[in-house]
Amino acid sequence: AQSVTQPDIHITVSEGASLELRCNYSYGATPYLFWYVQSPGQGLQLLLKYFSGDTLVQGIKGFEAEFKRSQSSFNLRKPSVHWSDAAEYFCAVAFTGGGNKLTFGTGTQLKVEL
Amino acid sequence: NAGVTQTPKFRVLKTGQSMTLLCAQDMNHEYMYWYRQDPGMGLRLIHYSVGEGTTAKGEVPDGYNVSRLKKQNFLLGLESAAPSQTSVYFCASLPGGLTAYNSPLHFGNGTRLTVT
Numbered sequence: 001a002q003s004v005t006q007p008d009i010h011i012t013v014s015e016g017a018s019l020e021l022r023c024n025y026s027y028g029a030t031p032y033l034f035w036y037v038q039s040p041g042q043g044l045q046l047l048l049k050y051f052s053g054d055t056l057v058q059g060i061k062g063f064e065a066e067f068k069r070s071q072s073s074f075n076l077r078k079p080s081v082h083w084s085d086a087a088e089y090f091c092a093v094a095f096t097g098g099g100n101k102l103t104f105g106t107g108t109q110l111k112v113e114l
Numbered sequence: 115n116a117g118v119t120q121t122p123k124f125r126v127l128k129t130g131q132s133m134t135l136l137c138a139q140d141m142n143h144e145y146m147y148w149y150r151q152d153p154g155m156g157l158r159l160i161h162y163s164v165g166e167g168t169t170a171k172g173e174v175p176d177g178y179n180v181s182r183l184k185k186q187n188f189l190l191g192l193e194s195a196a197p198s199q200t201s202v203y204f205c206a207s208l209p210g211g212l213t214a215y216n217s218p219l220h221f222g223n224g225t226r227l228t229v230t
Contacts, residue, residue: 006156009154034218036218036219042223043204043221043222043223043224044157044204044219044221045218046218046219049218090156090157101147101159101162101172102147102159102219103159103173104149104156104157104158105156106154106155106156107154107156
């Protein structure tokens with residue numbers, strides 16, 4: 001079965017510092033990969049997605065992510081974090097032939113120190 | 115367009131009571147999903163539907179039932195609520211077809227359910 005691992009439960013960074021959130025998936029087929037962000041009391045918003053092609057994808061709010069097939073990873077990055085980026089971030093994966101199901105990771109809670 | 119609307123927003127149940135959560139979407143989406151969100155567990159798929167009249171089990175289906183009698187509605191039922199079902203429930207939808215994942219999941223704002 002497909003699965004997604006986000007090894008970091010909580011991350012704290014200083015405003016202006018760079019950020020990398022880790023995501024690893026397991027399954028043998030070609031993945032569709034996503035990063036979603038959830039602010040407190042809100043639903044989830046799509047930051048970016050990868051289907052094929054260029055392995056470095058750009059998203060909204062200055063985020064980017066890189067797909068590395070050899071490492072089964074899709075890490076999210078941002079060069080300079082803003083206080084408003086504090087939220088919970090979820091990696092998600094779907095697979096062709098996977099029954100149209102998205103599987104989410106357990107999330108990484110980001111705290112930004114001023 | 116309202117997007118994805120979930121009702122109710124909050125509910126408190128006693129153990130053993132039943133209830134139905136309603137999800138309605140006005141985007142003519144084929145795929146609909148019910149997730150539950152618990153601290154440290156992320157979002158876990160309960161049931162999903164790939165079209166009117168079809169449903170399928172997700173990762174954590176036990177204790178829940180669903181129905182998709184109309185394309186725009188996806189109902190989640192709890193027949194006999196248990197404290198372990200205390201959670202925030204999210205409904206989501208996607209357009210159908212081969213390009214389904216070109217569109218982001220459209221989420222409702224969630225239903226916070228407490229079972230005492």
